[in-house]
Amino acid sequence: MRISELSQRSGVPVPSIKFYLREGLLHRGELTSPNQARYDESHLNRLRLVSALTEVGGLSVAGARDVLQAIDSDEPNLDDLMGVTLKAVQPFTGAPEPTEAELAEADALTERHNWYVHPDSPLRAELARVLSALHSTGLAPDWEWIDDYARAADAVAHRDHDYVGNFTELDEILKTVVVGTVLGERLLATLRRVAQASEAHRRYGI
Incomplete structure (x- = not known):
């Protein structure tokens, strides 16, 4: 899916998604052209988790990043x-x-x-x-x-x-x-x- 569909399905605005990508809270999509990327269900699930942590839970970007890194570690x-x-x-x-x-x-x-x-x-x-x-x-x-x-x-x-x-x-x-x-x-x-x-x-x- 493109970033516009990712935004529509998650309810997260495109500018917020781009911010999460820049800050490393959301992993990069698969490049299909120099300016386009494809996203999948893993991006949708992670985006919902990031939104829950930051927008509802009130975690800072740094705090959310630490938590996500702990989740993604080789031996959590x-x-x-x-x-x-x-x-x-x-x-x-x-x-x-x-x-x-x-x-x-x-x-x-x-x-x-x-x-x-x-x-x-x-x-x-x-x-x-x-x-x-x-x-x-x-x-x-x-x-x-x-x-x-x-x-x-x-x-x-x-x-x-x-x-x-x-x-x-x-x-x-x-x-x-x-x-x-x-x-x-x-x-x-x-x-x-x-x-x-x-x-x-x-x-x-x-």
């Missing part, structure tokens, strides 16, 4: 891929490094729930910053409330990995991990807001 590893994906969606890039006391507080929370977190994981620092932000409001964190969130997150994580277990093809597993991590985070946040609005109406609405 699910643990490594999860690390690359989580780093790509990490929202505190450029924030100050947490203090030792803040890291210790984060460690105490993860240990309480028997979670393994690598000492150098950006998620460890991110959790420490979130807990620190709660302190900065002038209110001591309500640990019962935080532990309820942790238990809910644990249940979601178990369900995520159970879902990945439904697939047998490595390519589908890798894509499911990436898309599920990026868009699942958005889904969870949106469902929480919907549930909050519904609960507010139930409790206080007329």
